Amino acid sequence: MEGKYDPVAHEELTEQAQTPWKKKKKKSKMENKRRFSDEQIRLLETIFESEAKLEPRKKLQVARELGLQPRQVAIWFQNRRARWKSKRIEQDYRTLRADYHKLASRFEFLKKEKQSLILQLQELSESVAEPPHDKNKASKGVDADTKCEQSNPSFQQAPLEGMELLGLQFGNGRDMEHAGQTKEELVSIDEYRNESTVSPENLYGFDLADDIFDQSCSNPQWLNFWGREDN
DNA sequence: CACGGCACGTCCATTACATCA
């Protein structure tokens, strides 16, 4: 890529052409391949930490210092870069997988909450629509919440960690207020329920009905999603 | 100036060998 003609490098090539093992592969097994000493590796690693690519002059200098051929130093750096890259890919994968699992559980939680809210709305609508002919009207009205919570365990026992995960704060009494909502408020909630313009599906910018969480990470949709997140 | 050939570099996939459990 960034290859400039360098007389020093050229000198190196001439030199390496004379090395015994170059082109003489699969011969003289024992001399052919020797591990570098700990000392050699240590110095190479130290240099690699500060520069992943070597200037031709630096390469010659390092080679002299370590008693290696410049070609060997170049190859070591090349292999070292490859190892570093594959490690990084592995690490990226792990991070991505953890993020995915976090998001998946968050999605599951939202799904459950959506279900419970829908159920809750249904029951509230029914109780509002009911004519006030019952003697026990008052107690029935009060019961709406209780009933809902009883019939809907996920609402009742929304896990605290789930709340934290969502960054939700219910301390503002949001969940206490719905019993006293006006008709207009309920109508607007009904609109929400029916049209779902703010549904979790739309919230994420794609159709969760396809259940992307059940699909593999190689799914382009999934990748696009993460790509968007990054930018 | 455009072009082709050469020298050299990097990356990547693969091979060959060493070492270890």
Next chain:
DNA sequence: TCTGATGTAATGGACGTGCCG
């Protein structure tokens, strides 16, 4: 001692870049 797994030095090919005629 043998064997399979793993790590790594080295090779070969493809391709990019700069220089030169």
